[in-house]
Amino acid sequence: MSTDETADVQRDPLYVSSVAKAFRVLEAFGRSNTDLSLSEIARHCGLDKSATQRFAHTLWQLGYLEKDERTRRFRLGKPVLDLTFFYLRSSPLVELATPALLDLRQRCGERANLSLYDDTSIIYVIRQQSKREYFDSSLIGRRVPVFCSAGGRAILAQLPPAEAAAIIARSDLVARTPKTLTDRDVILAKVAQAREAGFGMAVEETTVGEITLGAAVTNAAGRPVAAVHIAASVKDWKPDAFAEHFAHMVVETAQSLSRSQDHIPRTAR
Amino acid sequence: MSTDETADVQRDPLYVSSVAKAFRVLEAFGRSNTDLSLSEIARHCGLDKSATQRFAHTLWQLGYLEKDERTRRFRLGKPVLDLTFFYLRSSPLVELATPALLDLRQRCGERANLSLYDDTSIIYVIRQQSKREYFDSSLIGRRVPVFCSAGGRAILAQLPPAEAAAIIARSDLVARTPKTLTDRDVILAKVAQAREAGFGMAVEETTVGEITLGAAVTNAAGRPVAAVHIAASVKDWKPDAFAEHFAHMVVETAQSLSRSQDHIPRTAR
């Protein structure tokens, strides 16, 4: 992304820059929620007309882009879904968590999720939905910053405090709702609180009207790798009551997944 | 994939073959459900040692592959999940179907799914789960052949008979369970039956113990683009009773999604 980084990899004889450009084209579709014309793609990913033409064409040949012959606009192709399937299918954690989250949803009657930890964000990988909700929230692959999510704070709480602080420092502390906490120290206090309690909470910080509660899943080495969390409507639950009713279930589920991480034959992380 | 096809694209001056090789590396992970070593990747995708080395390295730099520094084995990276998110988020059909399927699940108490049609297979994109089930079945991105699935047959039934026959002819008619129908004519009869009834059925043809019922979603031009389907246990339902209870709900949901395809502002297909 940064120019320095680009300079670094230019000295790397194994680095094939064409591949990087192809992915910049695919990633352009993250900046728009509609289909894109060739020149829109070029604008989004900063490639010139020729390069965009060649990579869009190649990706289209491979099926990773679809093209509407009438409007000449591109969209992502269905093979991107295959890659996600391969990812999920090969994850022992996802496999174990699937039935566990279904149980959790049935026991608490609210939406139950598993998210994977990735640097400054968490990514939703399993969603056991119970009620209608905001569309984006229902999708696999959604990223949410750690600093303003219940699961993210639970994860930060399992990291050495210095490391957690570094993650926050590296995060883009932008408010997603009017209630998002964006002050570094206030967030760290919330993380400390999560460390104490064994679970994190966030009230309307990522989505208006939504209250969430999460607990971290750790690997055999004690490092957080994921979070189990549940979400409900602020109309149905006051924060205290929510925690009192459900915290123990969420924590239990997360701990049970953490324990099973030890016995997994395939490589952990 | 075929040698002819490769020859074709070699004459295409816009085709960047490095990109294709990179995707062959990613697709290698579809052939295994564990992580892969460099030489295993090479074997799976038919690239030589050097090429595999360079593309795996590049994909790793980009984050699309993760590498366990201890075992030196690769797995897919989390960014592949982002692409699926971008795909799903930009699909008006997925957006509309999400609440519709949740309703459907709640009304019939069984698992409700939306799958997209792609040539000889359908791909699961929304899953509203209700009970524990076979792990693979719970994942987004799973592909199932049209010839042996309820939704697939419902889709074939909406195509001109000649086209449906061509799809079957092109399909790899391999049995997935002891009960999978693999005879061309028997399958076409099932498709005709689905055309008559307005919905398709399959009993233990893709997964042992599972009975499924599906209806096609068509776009404004009347072409099938997806299928709504439900799945239950053969222990709970005999085929006739299953259809009698639920067929109308599934068909209704599919039709309602088909109708709404007209009014979508963004490009349809």
Added chain:
DNA sequence: TTTAAAGTATTATAATGCAATACACAAAAT
């Protein structure tokens, strides 16, 4: 009808990706 803008096709140039090869390391096998 003109003008602009976007998409598509072509091509000479050299930079880039290529594959052979050499080196390093580990785990079996002897």
Added chain:
DNA sequence: ATTTTGTGTATTGCATTATAATACTTTAAA
């Protein structure tokens, strides 16, 4: 211990391949 085999990593000269400029075509707007 010592060899052998398989795997991962690093290097490099060569020419294939991707590149980017440009010209052409189509579509949309003025």
